[in-house]
Amino acid sequence: MFKGIIWRVETDDHNTIVAIESRDVSNRTTYFSAFDYVSGEAFFKEITVQEGWFWSLDRVHSGMIYVHSYVNEGSPEHKGIIALNSSGEIAWQHFHKTLHEISDSGLIVYNPKIQPKIFELISAETGEVLSTKISRDTPLQRDIVIPEILEDSRQFSHLLPGNTYGPVFYLEINRKIILAFHTQKENFYTQQLAVYQDGTPLMQDILAADIQKLNPEAFFIQHNHLFYIRGNKQEFVSYLV
Template identity: 35%
Template sequence: MANQLKVIIDQPFSGLIWKLETDTENDLIYIETRNEKEHSAGFSSLNLKTGKLNFSELVSEEKWLVGLSGGRKGILFLHGYLSDQTPEHKAIIALNGETGKQLWTNYNLSLETFTQQGLLAADQRFQSKRLVLLDEKTGNVKTGIDLNDLADDVQPIQIPQMLLLPPQNLAALIAGTITGGISCFNYNPYLIISLHTQKNEGYLQQLFVVENEAIIYQDLLNEQIQKLQPEAFVVIKNYLVYIKNKSTLKVLNLEQ
């Protein structure tokens, strides 16, 4: 089968991929991996445009009770957890998104949300929530801005829609009995599809890229899994981003 699409990232990790976030303005993609055996969380940065691995599975001083919040302006933001018994966050840790070098930390605040004006954070030293606006690069409090007028900063990630049946004329191209819903995304001239087929006592999860009713790219995402997996891919700008075997990040350039 001729592969007409260029794979620009094919990056395996030692831990399971737990979370994926992007800083699309700076073409950065961030990965949180978790290694149960080592009881550690790792954080990685890749350049979406060039495929460069900036750093891989960086482990912070707190090895386990730490997670990925997101990225903006070339900076990766991490958070801690109040305890291993609660999902509630504490602290903000800011790292350079290309080097992994720590830029600043604040252990009294927790990140509420990203806004176009800065980081909206809550001061945890007060029983009633007290909000402040922070500069992303320094962590300093911004003043003179009405917190009621902040604009959300949402990353432009496109997710597939779910179909009950495969698009017409495509079912014959796919071997096996299709089970469950079908993730589908139209990126002209391509139709991107992910679905499950039955195999023995389990399922296969597969990804297909179709052009003019012909499969031009396909990959096996998971083999012999026991339950249907959630949506398998996203589209960021002109890149198809997906996870293979729960531990490998793959990115294809959809524009040649």
């Protein structure tokens, strides 16, 4: 259980690390956490950085967690990079560079004050500049699978409750079918998730109960692990599929 609402989740393509950004609106505090999503071990939980409300989770790569700020409070454009190691300590920081993409060679960054953008390559581990004025490097390929959204779910009517309402999130992996859906009772909805194999439920969970509108997201898969948020967006679950 997190103090605030889970705002963003990012996974590491090279390690079994998941990083979570949670926000407590009541005291305008942003927290960052990192876990091993196989063992459940917490590397660090709910740490903050200076002026943390204005920082947000960006990416996770090779055991490093990167967070970004913004050009100004009202702008969505990113500015600044703080690199946290797996202990939650600041490894390095650049306040005048923006993370554009991650490649096998390092981080591709630019200075948002300079137009047109000039891309540089910096070390993911130290933040040291490796090359200036590079062309865009090949982005790191990510092993993330998101569900298909089915407007017509009649083919799964034998697996779904009779009061299922709205679109169904569907994904099939390793001979398992994963479905996330809403059920309706009066003017409220409950979002549920279920994993089936050969028609038999292996796991069922409630993601959100007594909500007034449909949730637009349900789950994603990486490295054969199912990730989802539940408990009023304050709990995070990893499930091996």
